[in-house]
Amino acid sequence: MQSIDMKKTLSILLLLFVTLVCFNGCSDAEEASAETIHTKACTIEISGMMCEKGCKTTIQNRINDMSGVVNGEVDYALGKAFITYDANTLSCADIIAEIQSIGDGLYDAKIVEDKDIENAPVHLEEDAQNGSASVSNFSFEVPDISWVFSDLL
Template sequence: MTIKKIFFSITIALFVLTSCNENKEVKKENISLAISGMTCEIGCAKTIQSKLSKKEGVLDAKVIFNDSIANIEFDANTTSKKNLIAFVDGIAGGDLYKASETATKKHSCTENCKKDCEHKMAKKMECKEDCKMACCADKTE
């Protein structure tokens, strides 16, 4: 009787360990969405960013209110571009926002660029061409 219990316990433990050890490789993809309907930075953009960040499969989400753009990095094994568009469209009951894929990725300067800019040591390679900060104005690198 005890041997059966030990064997059963070992079998259960092995099953749990092997089922939890999924070695799924993350397939990273990016999408930029143009979002219409945002009227404010905190109530709209931050809410959309927060909800996207919590969505399964989303690795990173940044919503830039001034450009009406969401830059999203996601795991293509878990979600899709079509699913992300539908997700944004459905926020707030589906009546406020409309998302569509955009070909150009908008950029806001990185924190490092901002910090370096303040110290007059900006590395232009960190600053993207559409950045409007003064440190990015001279794009010689």
């Protein structure tokens, strides 16, 4: 009997903890300063890459150095680049132009897919001294606690 009461007490405490974590989000002031970016995902086919270390790394670094790129990954084996970017700042055509400018046209690139993805609220942090800005997404995972309740049912 005591073990059932202990399990119920632990379950209630765990449920309260998870509730606090879930609902302890941004304050109203933070929510007001949150800005939504128009995020897109672009897949680009790249031809002309001859080596994984040099070509792949050069292209990937140039893509990730572009203002507005959230993440850029180049897959040498597939001959494709997968880029997530802010469409308010940049377009997939801009990224292709950047790739084609490397090595005076050494690489050719074409759009395979360019689609909208979920728009997430972000916090824009500006650095006045350097004249730059960075975007931060905030997320968290809620652990699976269903095992706690399985013994109670």
